[in-house]
Amino acid sequence: MERMPYSEPYKIKTVESIKVLTHQERQAKIKEAGYNLFNLRSEDVYIDLLTDSGTGAMSDKQWSAIMTGDESYAGSKSFFKMKDKIVDLLKMPYVIPTHQGRAAENVLFSALIKEGDIIPGNTHFDTTKGHIEFRNAFACDCTINEASDADNEHPFKGNVDIGQLESVIKQNRSKVPFVVLTVTCNSGGGQPVSMDNIKAVSDTCRKYDITLVFDVARFAENAYFIKTREKGYEDKSITEIVAEMFSYADACTMSAKKDGIVNIGGFIALRSEELYKQCSVFTIIYEGYLTYGGMAGRDMAALAVGLEEVTDFDYLRSRIGQVQRLGKKLQDAGIPIIKPVGGHAIYVDAMKFFPHIPQDQLPAQTLGVELYTEAGVRGVEIGIVLADRDPITRENRKPKFDLLRLAIPRRVYTENHMEVVVWGLKKVHERRNSCKGLELTYEAPIMRHFTARFKKLD
Ligand SMILES: Cc1ncc(COP(=O)(O)O)c(C=O)c1O
Structure with a gap:
């Protein structure tokens, strides 16, 4: 029997108007913003793919949890709702709320890192690296080599090279307090x-008695890929896969x-109760009391529901399906992107898109500016600007790729919006040879991409 097509497992209940500026207006806005997409007002953006972080649409159940959530300093009912859900899902007994992900890093790393430490991992996220380097410690990238080949279709390009990880640990045994995956x-x-790699990283950490920390911003999307790409997991539910993933970690x-x-x-x-106690001190200093940690009760209540919804297979299939379809359309249009397409974003390879723009003239930042000007679509540079300078030599780090990330917010945009994204990139691609690069005119000493300013090269 022919399979029924699937679509979003929800219908739209509330809408927010978005306006479309003219090409000329966008040119003026981006110039005023110092050619930094972070400096644009979101109301001047048509389709905002800057981030999938905090930009998702909440469900009716989440909104009602907001209304019924309580606000309390100590012992909030909403905290326990959230905690119960987390314990049920991740099977870790101690939970500390924080106001966002980097705050969780700040608290945990305050307890774990000392100056000179080395933290191996799989391409640490920028705030993770920032919190490591801020403590005069070092992030050591042990991702598999296949990840640096944009055309390699390896199904698990986030995997760690276990040989490299073990050799970093062996050479620096007393300086590795934990590994971050x-x-x-x-x-x-x-x-x-992959689950296989998660297990191998965990085995290596246990062999050397090193704590394994997961950065789990997109844990459910990872579980979806394990279910759909890894042998032996086809028939397991997302929650079963999540439970197994977390069984290999000590903290997240x-x-x-x-x-x-x-x-x-x-x-x-x-x-660990001991680590919980250490983190509690930093939580109270930096975030707030242990039953709100910088979050309002209503937000904790909405999070409890969100964690339930995100592990629904139909939701994940539609969310990741949207990203995959956009990737396919871009590939069909000859736009160079990182393959295979990941879970939350498309990464356009700007050095391939603009082969005539050298990396120190910021090809991905240039592509971001051009795409905004062309179609009002905002992405973000993941390249030389984001990579910052080496903390010792102060030289620009030159990552292998200069990427424009187009992150798709959860449950927000339709397929028609995605068509505009494809159209915009095609238009810039058609006139790519006439595009010129950019130059930095201002940069902060750390995490410069957020506030940097640029000028267009002639
Ligand atoms: C993998 C990962 N870790 C940590 C963070 C930091 O989280 P937040 O933006 O909530 O501080 C992010 C944010 O994008 C992320 O993608």
């Missing part, structure tokens, strides 16, 4: 980590703005 791997292309940091489908929030989940 990001699932899915954001900076590496939204690429998943979560940016709930992604797979929590809330607009703000995060948490730490832990197995």
Whole structure:
């Protein structure tokens, strides 16, 4: 029997108007913004693919949880609702709320990192790296080599090279307090980590008695890829896969703005009571009391529901399906993108898109500016600007790729919006040879991409 096509497992109940500026208006807006897409007002953006973080649409059930959630400093009912859901899903007994993912990193890393430490991982996210380097420690990228080949269709490009990880640990035994595994791997292309690799990383950490921390902003999307790409998991439910994934970790940091489908929030989940006690001190200093940690009660209540919804297979199939379809259309149009397409974003390979623009003239930043000007679509640079300078030499780090990330918010845009994205990139591609690069005119000493300013090269 012919299979019935699937679509979004929800219908649209509330809408927000968006306006379309003229080409000329967009040119003026981006110039005023110092050619930094972060400096644009969101009302001047037509389709906002800057991030999938905190930009998802909440469900009717989440909104009603907002209304019934309580606000309390100590012992909030909403905290326990959220905690119960997290414990049920991740099977980790200690939970600390934080106001977002980087705050969870700040608290946990305050307890774990000291100056000179080395933290191996799979292409650490920028805030993770920032929190490591801020403590004068070093992030060591041990991602598999296949991840640096844009055309390699390896199904789990977020995987760690176990040999490399073990040799880093052996050479620096006393300086490695923990390993951080990001699932899915954001900076590496939204690429998943296989269960087999998660287990191997865990075995290596246990062999050397090293804590394994997961960065789980997109844990459910990772579980979806395990279910659909890894042998032996086809018949398991998403929650079963999630439980197995977390069984290999000692602790995790979560940016709930992604797979929590809330607009703000995060948490730490832990197995060790001792580490929980250490983190509690930093939580109270930096975030707030242990039963709200910088979140309002209503947001914790919405997060409890979001964590339930995000593990629904039909939701994940429609969410990841939208990203995959956009990737396919772009590939068919000859736009160079990282393959295979990851879970939450398309990564356009700007050095291939603009072969005439050298990396120090910022090809991905240039592509972001051109795409906004052409079609009002906002992406974000994941390249030389984001990579910052080496903390010791102060030289620009030159990552292998200069990427424009188009992150798709959860449950927000329709297929027609995606058509506009394809159209915009095609238009820029047609006139690519006439595009010129950019030059930095201002940069902050750390995490410069957020506030940098640029000028157009003649
Ligand atoms: C993998 C990963 N970790 C951590 C963070 C930081 O989370 P937040 O933006 O909530 O501080 C992000 C945000 O994009 C992320 O993608």
